[in-house]
Amino acid sequence: MSAPTVREGRVGRRDDTRLALLFILPASIGLVVFYFWPLLRGIWLSFTSWDLLSPAEFVGLDNYRAMAADPVFWNAVRVTLLYVVINIGLQTVVALVIAVLMQRLSRSTLLRSLVLAPYLVSNVVAALVFLWILDYQLGIGNQVLEWIGLERIGFFTSEAWAIPTIAVVNVWRHMGYTALLIFAGLQAIPSTTYEAARVDGASEVRTFFGITLPLLRPILGLVLIISVIGSFQVFDTVAVTTNGGPVDASRVLQLYIYDKAFGQFDFGYASALSVAMLLILVVVTFFQYRMTRAGQTDLN
């Protein structure tokens, strides 16, 4: 992967250090100023008390102690986890279905484009459209529920439904993208393995569970890691639709961080919450990587 494959001839033998430094200069500024420096600064700020106006004051572990005793924080962790489980569970299954159907039915660019369409609009657009479709009074979604004889649901206004609804909205936006990732993984499975199964008379279902799924595992692992990391960071949809409500029913971690920083100007505490988020992401990634063995392939 990182092996220097460029085999340069006699002409290229000279040393390009000065030119190279010039060429990586802009990117290096971006790297240091907007990746590494904020990383260090964010961690440092989590040990301070700071309202942006007076100078930051070092308070040791106070923020973390407050966090451990903060019910809203723990609620935010719980709500975020609930969101991730629903979002990722549903999204992975639907995307897998779409990908397999696409592979079996048609490889047309048109079909794949249609499937991908929701991914092109922003989270805010997706949120607003569903706010309207699922409106309690006028939303077509609730009208349909009534037609088929069910009760109307306060999708964004009831404590029980807020998180599942937001999770589904984001499934809508991302399922096509995830399906295309999985679809790309399906293409990498050699057709000879399928032929062997067919000669043995294996059914579609058996082929799927016996061949497709196991061979797809590394790709599925990577898809999961990427989408779970993204899922934990949910903010846009919540901010636009429920803004954390009703009560704290949909106050996800990232929204709580935003509230603390920009609502209450408690940048120290908000930074400590961010560090908690960072740690969660690191731990989740690590365990997922181990569990799905995403780095290894069975295709050899």
Add this chain to the structure above:
Amino acid sequence: MTETTTAPAAPTTVGVPDVQRAAAPRRRRRRPSLGRVLAWVVMILLLLVTLFPFYWMLRTALSSNGALYANSTSLLPVDFSWGGFERVFGLQSTEEAIAQGGSGASIDFWLYLRNSVVVATVVTACQVFFSAMAAYAFSRLRWRGRDAVFGVFLLSLMVPVIFTLLPNFILVRELGLIDTLLGIMLPGLFMTPFAIFFLRQFFMNVSTEVEEAALIDGASKVRVFFAIIIPMSVGPIATIAILTYIGSWNDYFWPLMVSYTDDSRVLTVALGNFNAQTPQTGPDWAGLMAATLVAALPMILLFLVFARRIVNSIGFSGIK
């Protein structure tokens, strides 16, 4: 690497039906037909779920807001009207807007549209160009410490962007760039580790022969970059540029932090604002959906032009 790795895979998968046909001609014709019909039914249902919200957006945007309350289920626009769009572009007087269900607050989506175009265009151009420069240094130039420095760049892939937003906001504030377009653009101007990684893969595979010929002719390495590497990598550069553009256009959280007034308001933030301002009892759904459509339309148009490239660019080969 997307195109180079998925392309060879295509013939093998296409080959499956042929083998099937030869091995089991009867089964191919009878059994899959029912399964295939069923599969198509499921696929079409999924497509309906995928596409219905787009249609509903359009249908609502072209309705009169008042009429929506009387007839919320009609599949066609109710009492057809451009009123929603007129409110979105600030073409209605305050009284008129309030009479039709708007908030009456001044909104001008031309301005937000312009801001979004400026931000997405400048970010894409700078980010892709600077990333390409770095990718060139990491793939085709010879210098000591190259792989070590590249490793450091790879490390930044591990830093979740969301963690950097709060400290970056503080930095942008210290630079006095709050509520400016430059403030919104700044963190994204220089590079993303993914773009560098992605482009480096392609640059490494550009044939060295042309480059050597040019060098013998006395061309400099800078010239090789502009006259050979970039033209020969137009495809991947376009791919990463389109993806960057879409991402930048759709970004909400960061501009929400930085922007406070119309001067720097981009479409996503303006939409959120529009929604927050609309009357709580009896929202201006027609206006909201018109605004939503205005925000989504440029990306849909971009997609219509570049669908094939975008669709084919999605895969894992760029990362792995």
